[in-house]
Amino acid sequence: xxxxxxxxxVMLCVLxxxxxxxxxxxxxxxxxxxxxxxxxxxxxxxKIFLKQEGNWSPVDLTGSSPVRDAFSKDVHGRSASTxxxxxxxxxxxxxxxxxxxKGSDAAVAAYVKANPNAIGYVSAGxxxxxxxxxxxxx
Amino acid sequence: MQRFIKLLVVGLLxxxxxxxxxxxxxxxVKIHGFGTWYYGKTNNENIFLNGNxxxxxxxxxxxxxxxxxPMDKLVINxxxxxxxxxxxxxxxxxxxxxxxxxxxxxxxxxxQVKQTFGIYSEYYDVGTNRPFISLPQSVYGAFFVxxxxxxxxxxxxxxxxxxxxDYDAYxxxxxxxxxxxxxxxTIRNVVGGRLxxxxxxxxxxxxxxxxxxxxxxPGFEAKPVAVAAHAEYVNDKWTVRSEIARNTxxxxxxxxxxxxxxxxxxxxxxxxxxFDDGTFKxxxxxxxxxxxxxxxxxxxxxxxxxYWFSDNVVxxxxxxxxxxxxxxxxxxxxxxxxxxxNLKPTTKGLQFGVQFSF
Numbered sequence: 001x002x003x004x005x006x007x008x009x010v011m012l013c014v015l016x017x018x019x020x021x022x023x024x025x026x027x028x029x030x031x032x033x034x035x036x037x038x039x040x041x042x043x044x045x046x047k048i049f050l051k052q053e054g055n056w057s058p059v060d061l062t063g064s065s066p067v068r069d070a071f072s073k074d075v076h077g078r079s080a081s082t083x084x085x086x087x088x089x090x091x092x093x094x095x096x097x098x099x100x101x102k103g104s105d106a107a108v109a110a111y112v113k114a115n116p117n118a119i120g121y122v123s124a125g126x127x128x129x130x131x132x133x134x135x136x137x138x
Numbered sequence: 139m140q141r142f143i144k145l146l147v148v149g150l151l152x153x154x155x156x157x158x159x160x161x162x163x164x165x166x167v168k169i170h171g172f173g174t175w176y177y178g179k180t181n182n183e184n185i186f187l188n189g190n191x192x193x194x195x196x197x198x199x200x201x202x203x204x205x206x207x208p209m210d211k212l213v214i215n216x217x218x219x220x221x222x223x224x225x226x227x228x229x230x231x232x233x234x235x236x237x238x239x240x241x242x243x244x245x246x247x248x249x250q251v252k253q254t255f256g257i258y259s260e261y262y263d264v265g266t267n268r269p270f271i272s273l274p275q276s277v278y279g280a281f282f283v284x285x286x287x288x289x290x291x292x293x294x295x296x297x298x299x300x301x302x303x304d305y306d307a308y309x310x311x312x313x314x315x316x317x318x319x320x321x322x323x324t325i326r327n328v329v330g331g332r333l334x335x336x337x338x339x340x341x342x343x344x345x346x347x348x349x350x351x352x353x354x355x356p357g358f359e360a361k362p363v364a365v366a367a368h369a370e371y372v373n374d375k376w377t378v379r380s381e382i383a384r385n386t387x388x389x390x391x392x393x394x395x396x397x398x399x400x401x402x403x404x405x406x407x408x409x410x411x412x413f414d415d416g417t418f419k420x421x422x423x424x425x426x427x428x429x430x431x432x433x434x435x436x437x438x439x440x441x442x443x444x445y446w447f448s449d450n451v452v453x454x455x456x457x458x459x460x461x462x463x464x465x466x467x468x469x470x471x472x473x474x475x476x477x478x479x480n481l482k483p484t485t486k487g488l489q490f491g492v493q494f495s496f
Binding site: 043047052053054063077078079081082084085086088089091092093094095097 | 168170172203205215217233235237241242251252260261264266267293295297300302340341372373374449495
């Protein structure tokens, strides 16, 4: 019995580690539960968050968030700072405004939960009740 | 002037405020803005980039940008600016237009819209988007970039595999950009466009622009035809931009070329370099007939050092070594084929200031 408990506990820890990070990434990509997607290619995720792909409502963490910077480097291949410069050119040429920014994982999750077309990212260990985690494919 | 300084300070505080930066309003109205102040000094009577021999503190701009989405697919954009350049001051409606978004492939614009020419024309005054306080004068000083067109425009994007194509086309009348001075003229019946190509190389974008119309300045008319090509590479460390342009109107020929680079040494410090080259020629006029060739030439070699407090606020300094008087000349000097006996063909200029956006 004791061995079973130990094995069960170890399994729980392993599963928690798997669900808290996608392939070792420091973030999780989340969508509304009504969204049929289970995975998206990285290039498409980048376009969605740069608002170059229609019918999505992306949401970012604030610029100072290390998770945002990690997401930006992984998905866009650029730091959050470089992406901000891109947004400045878009804003002041009247072309587009950046996605809304939220100050916490919980706020991002709440936004995604409330918007059928929403897509966001939270830290790897964040609670994801009420939203769906999807994979980012290479 | 005092009210203007207060606006500038308010804007700077807003840009530095973490609470403003932390939360983006979810309303259908978004407000952004940017500002600039700088001190400019030259080593002789030539005025360059609003810097003079005495040292000029009165260089500032503040702009508020508003975007509203009153209904699905309809976006309203407006930007209001306040400019101080030396003893000249003006407010300007940078742009105000409605955009109907049929799809990402096709958007219709109507109103007063920033001209799309080259890299910087649409965000001409946004200093946090470039390594130097001022733009390269060969392309952005005069002769090429208009203030905004009043008319209709089309814009959109097409993606093909790893390539992306962003296009603009417009028609209307084009105001001529001239800092804080009153608009000196208009280009009527203008037709123009730009194509940007996002290449498979991450951060590398190339493009071409062109326009033609009928230039009307009091006492002068011509039909300019301007063409240009540009390339830009941006990654986390490097910002490298280059443009080449040519404008032909009446018997005048204007050529421009620059290469500008910024390198982020670390999170805060950035080094910058510029090579800028412009010439003004009168077709058919032999060189020997030009009394003072320096009036038709411009070569600026500049180096800069910037400190970025954040992505939204930067302190910049730059030193310019300028050959030629096309853009560096005393007040009242008219360039082209004139003669001024005491004109200094070489100018050294210093710029120091702050730029911010929010």
